[in-house]
Amino acid sequence: xxxxxxxxxxxxxxxxxxxxxxxxxxxxxxxxxxxxxxxxxxxxxxxxxxxxxxxxxxxxxxxxxxxxxxxxxxxxxxxxxxxxxxxxxxxxxxxxxxxxxxxxxxxxxxxxxxxxxxxxxxxxxxxxxxxxxxxxxxxxxxxxxxxxxxxxxxxxxxxxxxxxxxxxxxxxxxxxxxxxxxxxxxxxxxxxxxxxxxxxxxxxxxxxxxxxxxxxxxxxxxxxxxxxxxxxxxxxxxxxxxxxxxxxxxxxxxxxxxxxxxxxxxxxxxxxxxxxxxxxxxxxxxxxxxxxxxxxxxxxxxxxxxxxxxxxxxxxxxxxxxxxxxxxxxxxxxxxxxxxxxxxxxxxxxxxxxxxxxxxxxxxxxxxxxxxxxxxxxxxxxxxxxxxxxxxxxxxxxxxxxxxxxxxxxxxxxxxxxxxxxxxxxxxxxxxxxxxxxxxxxxxxxxxxxxxxxxxxxxxxxxxxxxxxxxxxxxxxxxxxxxxxxxxxxxxxxxxxxxxxxxxxxxxxxxxxxxxxxxxxxxxxxxxxxxxxxxxxxxxxxxxxxxxxxxxxxxxxxxxxxxxxxxxxxxxxxxxxxxxxxxxxxxxxxxxxxxxxxxxxxxxxxxxxxxxxxxxxxxxxxxxxxxxxxxxxxxxxxxxxxxxxxxxxxxxxxxx
Ligand code: MSP
Numbered sequence: 121x122x123x124x125x126x127x128x129x130x131x132x133x134x135x136x137x138x139x140x141x142x143x144x145x146x147x148x149x150x151x152x153x154x155x156x157x158x159x160x161x162x163x164x165x166x167x168x169x170x171x172x173x174x175x176x177x178x179x180x181x182x183x184x185x186x187x188x189x190x191x192x193x194x195x196x197x198x199x200x201x202x203x204x205x206x207x208x209x210x211x212x213x214x215x216x217x218x219x220x221x222x223x224x225x226x227x228x229x230x231x232x233x234x235x236x237x238x239x240x241x242x243x244x245x246x247x248x249x250x251x252x253x254x255x256x257x258x259x260x261x262x263x264x265x266x267x268x269x270x271x272x273x274x275x276x277x278x279x280x281x282x283x284x285x286x287x288x289x290x291x292x293x294x295x296x297x298x299x300x301x302x303x304x305x306x307x308x309x310x311x312x313x314x315x316x317x318x319x320x321x322x323x324x325x326x327x328x329x330x331x332x333x334x335x336x337x338x339x340x341x342x343x344x345x346x347x348x349x350x351x352x353x354x355x356x357x358x359x360x361x362x363x364x365x366x367x368x369x370x371x372x373x374x375x376x377x378x379x380x381x382x383x384x385x386x387x388x389x390x391x392x393x394x395x396x397x398x399x400x401x402x403x404x405x406x407x408x409x410x411x412x413x414x415x416x417x418x419x420x421x422x423x424x425x426x427x428x429x430x431x432x433x434x435x436x437x438x439x440x441x442x443x444x445x446x447x448x449x450x451x452x453x454x455x456x457x458x459x460x461x462x463x464x465x466x467x468x469x470x471x472x473x474x475x476x477x478x479x480x481x482x483x484x485x486x487x488x489x490x491x492x493x494x495x496x497x498x499x500x501x502x503x504x505x506x507x508x509x510x511x512x513x514x515x516x517x518x519x520x521x522x523x524x525x526x527x528x529x530x531x532x533x534x535x536x537x538x539x540x541x542x543x544x545x546x547x548x549x550x551x552x553x554x555x556x557x558x559x560x561x562x563x564x565x566x567x568x569x570x571x572x573x574x575x576x577x578x579x580x581x582x583x584x585x586x587x588x589x590x591x592x593x594x595x596x597x598x599x600x601x602x603x604x605x606x607x608x609x610x611x612x613x614x615x616x617x618x619x620x621x622x623x624x625x626x627x628x629x630x631x632x633x634x635x636x637x638x639x640x641x642x643x644x645x646x647x648x649x650x651x652x653x654x655x656x657x658x659x660x661x662x663x664x665x666x667x668x669x670x671x672x673x674x675x676x677x678x679x680x681x682x683x684x685x686x687x688x689x690x691x692x693x694x695x696x697x698x699x700x701x702x703x704x705x706x707x708x709x710x711x712x713x714x715x716x717x718x719x720x721x722x723x724x725x726x727x728x729x730x731x732x733x734x735x736x737x738x739x740x741x742x743x744x745x746x747x748x749x750x751x752x753x754x755x756x757x758x759x760x761x762x763x764x765x766x767x768x769x770x771x772x773x774x775x776x
Contacts, residue, residue, distance in 0.1 A: 129165040130376040131157050134384045135174040135220065135358050138198035139183050142208055143432040144450075144462065145417045145424040151447045152414065152456060152532065153383045154214045158588035159527050162608050168376045170362050171209070172220035173199050177351040181337035191337045195223065203435060212434065212443055213591055218370075220362040222339075222354055230366035231339045231354050234403070235286075235330075239343070243289045243402040246344075249329050253281030286331040286347065293398035294325040300397055305410065307393045308530075309457040312386065312413045316393055328395060356396045359408070379408040381530075386459075389413035412530055415459040417450075424462070432462070436645065440638075444590035445471045445630060451532040451589060464642050468633050475630035478543045479582070482550075483629055486575040487600050489555050490623045497602070497622040498576075499569050506567075509574055512549045515542045516578045517614035523585050536589065539582050546578045577617045580604045584611045593629060600624050654756030676732040677748070677775035679765050680707065685719040691739050695719055697747070701731060702772015710743035716760045726765040728775060 133153045136146060150171060157169035175195040184194035199205045199221060209216065220227060238244040252261045254271035261271065261278060271278050298321045300306050301313050331347040332338065338348030357365070363377055364370035384392050392411045400407050417424055424432050437446050449470045454460030490498060519542050526535035553571045558564040579597060584606030587594030598604050602622040610616040680699040683706065688694035693712040701707045709729060728748040735744045748763045 125166045126164040127166070128168070128375055129157075129160040130168045130170070130363075130379040131160070132169075132359050132379055132382050133171040134382075134388060135172040135222065135355060136205060137177075137179070138173050138175055138195045138205060139179050141198065141203065142205060142434065143424055144434050144437060144446075145432065147208070147212060147434045147446075148417050148450050149383055149385060149414060150209065150214055151212065151450050152530075154212075154216070155447070155451060155532060155588045156381075156383070156527070156530065157215060157217075158591065162584075162588060163524075164608055168218065168363070168372065169216045170218045170220065170359065171214070171216045172218075172358060172362065173205055173222065174351065174355040174358070175199070175221055175223045176338040176348075176354055178332070178335045178337070181335050184337075192223065195221075208434060211438055212447065215591075218362050220358050222358060224369075226367040226369035227354075227358065227361045228339050230361040231349055231357060232342045233366045234357055235339075235341060235349055235353065236343060238288065238399070238402055239286070241402065243292070244286050244330060245289070247285065247287045247327075249283045249285040251281060251283075252278035254278045283333055285329050285333070286341065286344075287327040288330045288353070288395075288399065289402075290328045290395065290398050291325050293401050294321055296401055297321065297325075297394050297398055300407070301393060306397070306407070307389070308410060308412050311457070312389050312393070316390060320390060320394060325394070352391050352395065353399070356391065356399065360405075378406040381410040381412055382408055383412050383414060383530075386413045386415060412457075414456050415454065417454065417462045418459055419462055421461060433649070436649075437467070440642070441467065441471060441633075442630070444593045445475055448475065448536075448586075448590050452536045453533070455533050456530050464639060465635070468635050468638055471630060472632055472635070474540060476628070476632040478540060478547060479586075480628055480630040482543055482546050482575070483579055483583075483597060483600060485550060486546075486572065486579055487623045487625055490572045490576065490621075491625055493555070493559050493565075493568055493572070497620045498573055499565075500620045506570075508552065509549075509570075512542075512545055512574060512578060513614050515545050516581050517612075519581055519585060520608075520612045527588075532589075535585075539585050542578060543582055546575055546582075549578075550575065573617070573619065573621070576601055576621055576623065577614060580606065580617050581611050581614070596626070596629060600626055651756050655753075656755060658753040660751065674732070675730055677728055678702065678731050679769045679771060679773040679775065680709075680727050680729045680731075680747075681771045682722050682725050682727065685722045687714055687719055688739050688741065694739060695722075696741065697722075699727075699729065700771040701729070702770065707731070707744050708742060709745050709747055710738045710741060711747045713747075713749065713760060713762065717762070722762070724767075725762075726767050726769055726771075728763045728765060 131153055133150050136142060153169065153171070157167050160167045173195070180195060181191050184191040187194055189197075197204065206219070222228075235244065252263060252266060254261065254274065254276060265272055266278060267275070269278075270276060298317055301316055301321075307313050307316065328350075330350040330353050331341055332350060333346050333348075336348060338351060339354050341347035341349060359379055359382065360373065360377060361367055362370065363373040365373050365377070382392055389411070392413075396411075397407050419432060434446070446467075449467050452474060453466060453470055519538060522538045523535045526532075526538060549571075555568055555571055558568040558571065580601050583594050583597035583601075587606060594606065598606055600623060601617065602624060604617055604621065678701055680701045682697055683700055684698040686696050688696050688710065691714070693714050694710050695714050695717065697709045697711060699707045699709060707729070729745045730748065731745045733745050735742050737743075750761045750763060752759055
């Protein structure tokens, strides 16, 4: 370890399922982890920040089949393709040190060794998986996974089934895991502990089925062909294989294991706080120091998904509001351990209030005044502190320790609240000292310089402490302060900014957003995206019931020629046709196709009508038959085409 380093710090995100493109909820955990990793680097730690993708399992196999590609091609596209996982993390400034894909050869080989080790030590054994099977989905379920006794995926009936499978002796570790959860700080927030103990451990921890034979896209059990390793075993060990456990690709295990913290979403706490430690216990390996189960970002109170349109698309949001604003919003608005309701309105208001008004204004006004009154740089000699300055100086000088205390607890929202208390105080300090009044008389210039210095120094400290959250903004603030230092030590002491600081002017850091206009624009984009997400082509399902031949033959289909076609008054649907049906008497048919055709375009066309339907009154007019059309849906929009015949076919010709 380097001499200057405070120590090592290993932090991870969950590895993502590349079964669909990621949404802002996925970015939430990664942004939080990145912020923590940057904070630890700022403090002087030697950090390892791991993220990656969890690429095996039936879901991926099914999705690939649907898309007509191999599972590997499918995941490659979502991970490395345009606007894929790697692109997204680059865009969002995610400073990971290592990226693992569970399809990487070294990981696959390591998982095979790990599985064999647990088999050899007797903690994995072969047995029979008895449960429920959904034939159309080819999925096994336990009784408790069923919803109303039916398949939780497709809602159809399941049948009793048995499958030969390997099991991990999870039950053997129940007491040790319970002790770990109840008597240590392993799992946080502490509120999640009772849920794990009461819902999963106390009712009796059953052995865990850890192999599958019903699909092939997984790590093969090398000593028993046909079995693939359960995806969660494969996934959880990523935290160690990425450091070199059971492989030669990396050599950081000794340095970084055990992990300082795994950040994960609340729904995967069970895997990380029960199954993961039990497996490590089985292999006599050190346990991670902490698992933190954060809350969820919800949309309209419900689960977030990409199919809800682009309101949750991190690309769209970053493009419109900027990456730093988005990162900031995620951690400023919601307490990390609880759920939070995402909305565009909340996002825009946070940007306007905190970033445009409070932070942005403080930086612009302070730099602009320094430039206006003193030009290139502040004068060297400044008078000492005054009582009027005491509060601001004390707040800015003690900010780092208050912020640090919150950050160490992963209380990002509280850490930011501390910074913004100081920013607000600084804005108030401007009004209290009214630099524009001081500037009226030359004898006040030393005081004016002091006021501006105090403000610039407050901006430096706040900017530095914001850097883990908003790295680009912090860099820009440092530039405006003439390349001011923002290292950890300097952020603890008020007065590290050189007295003759040379400021640099620039545009507003966060321009104010017109809420109404922006919301309307986002809604428009959202509707377009929803339309785009609709299937390209939809056709009506085929009739389930057969019609007997004689009944069908009773239909009398005839070629008819359009003599006249006019819209029906007071109806936006109906067109009234006057048709030559070959009988010598005009036939009138009303048809609800006004949305699709201009009446004048149809005159002279040869169409198909069913002519032996009983006459019907529509809008007070009689309709004797029906014109035939073909209907389908394209991108959610209904389309309709009248069946048109060759004009050489005479009116009245029977279709058979
Ligand atoms: N592949 C597993 C993790 C394996 S770790 C050994 C997985 N992947 S996931 O892609 O489905 O989810 C990744 C993370 O994103 C999870 O921690 C999950 O909680 C988080 N989120 C997904 N949607 C979310 C929100 N709407 N809000 C916050 N986090 C959410 O689980």
